[in-house]
Amino acid sequence: MSVLVYAENWDGKFKKITHELVSYASGIASLTGGEVNVLSVGKVDEEELAKLGRFGAEKIWKVEGEEYTFLDNRVFASVIAEAVEKTGSRTVALAHNNAGKALAPCLSARLKAALGAAVVALPESHEPFVVKKKVFNGNAFARIALRTETRVLTLMQNSYGIHENEKQPEIKDFVAEKAEKPAIRVEDVQKQTGKILLTDADIVVSGGRGMKGSENWTMLEELAGVLHAATACSRPVSDEGWRPHSEHTGQTGKIIAPSLYIAVGISGAIQHMAGVRGSKYIVAINKDPDAPIFEMADYGIVGDAFKVVPEFTRAVEELKKS
């Protein structure tokens, strides 16, 4: 009853979610028995692969090649499906992120395996396989039973956590014999470099309409710099063009789950909270004491962001020095 993890890499490196996924798979394997297999598609250093052993990976399969430079849903799904078959896995775990959301349903239809999407915990039972998942944008959870022998899961980031479970993994080449032919052609790629990825960031500093204009973002960027955080914004901010759409967090924007989310001048509309409520801690800085953000925040300061933020940045700097 082995488990297979699909390990997505970002320029040859694994993101935190991959470490969390391997931890999660290791938790499932202790429930269902069997080994923790990892499939890495694309070019990744041996050392980076071996690191997955820390979180419980026992067998790591790598498949490299030009045709795996860009995500092609049918190609990748066919390779993962073959790995499921060859490893005898009964559970496949992917991240509930762009790549995972693209691949998991393809895999589910291909294998006729029930899909548990956006799951937030280990299965509560194995036979039947019952697991908890996010529904209604985090306003509720559902318990679902997956009624097939093989199943596909996508895990919400930061819902299980990263747990160490040291293993000495075997790293082997995976030979994909049944891979589909690529059907898409990537003509151009624009990618930011050297910045902390919003979806992978541990800390996020986010600004809303209360920031009054793009010229006032310097103070948020300074705070983000001190905290090694990514920057984000609410929808009105990206609609106004103060910040790029890629920074919009919320129901229709990016859904993130950092350890710490600092919301500055954000009122906390339900659509915004749908994108950030998975955060472990939320800090709100807002001058309106009745702003709904305070209902969801763990810590809050009622005050003028333009005074509070620079002072808070200095306080964090002091703290880091000591």
Add this chain to the structure above:
Amino acid sequence: MKIAVCLSHVPDTTTRIRFVDNNTQLDTNGVQWIINPWDELALTRALEIKEASAGRVEKVTVVHVGRTEADPTLRKAMAIGADSAIRVDADPADAFSVASQLAAAFRQYPFDLIFCGIESSDYNNSAVGGMLAELLSVTSVSAVSGIEPAGEGWLLCRDIDGGVEKIYAESPMVAIVQKGIAREPRIPSMRGIMMAKQKPLQVVPAVEVNPLTEYLGFETPAPKPPCRKLDPDQVKELAELLHKEAKVI
């Protein structure tokens, strides 16, 4: 050329979510039903493509799996500008059964481009589009934030972490779309509403499908402890709390 837009109808996103029948059913009392926000953007983009195509795109059809309750939503989609609607008369038991019903309908009525929203705001599965493409053995591209016709196929923008890829894919294909695909959803005009009454809403019988998953029950998250509010001059204390109590900095 024909474009289809798969529509799901969902509770308005500001709905206070409650459950009944021992937490096994959504309390639909007072719920306003809307077109799933991403599907609505997909429909808008489909109409823009048709309008700019100088007649190459003959038709934009909305397709839904469900019962008569969704008819007003399909009429609304036609009031916005869709030329016709297809409703597969089945209960949407789970994502796989919805995708299977859609696949059966699309085998009967083929389309060159099928739009699906990246997720529905009720069950958050992000599943139907990918499953549908796989069941039809066609290409899918997910996280699409832009699309233009290009020769025999489509030029798509796909969002990746920290960037965008430009992708060419041939018809027929499934485009799974997200924010950015269209600026603002269109609002039906009075004339559109009148015209929608005359447009064809075809009801297609369901095929036999066994769902793969079963929803056993729901729960709402535990209430958060009240926010610890500090004064504007307590920034040092805030930093300390985040360091010592929350241990996040």
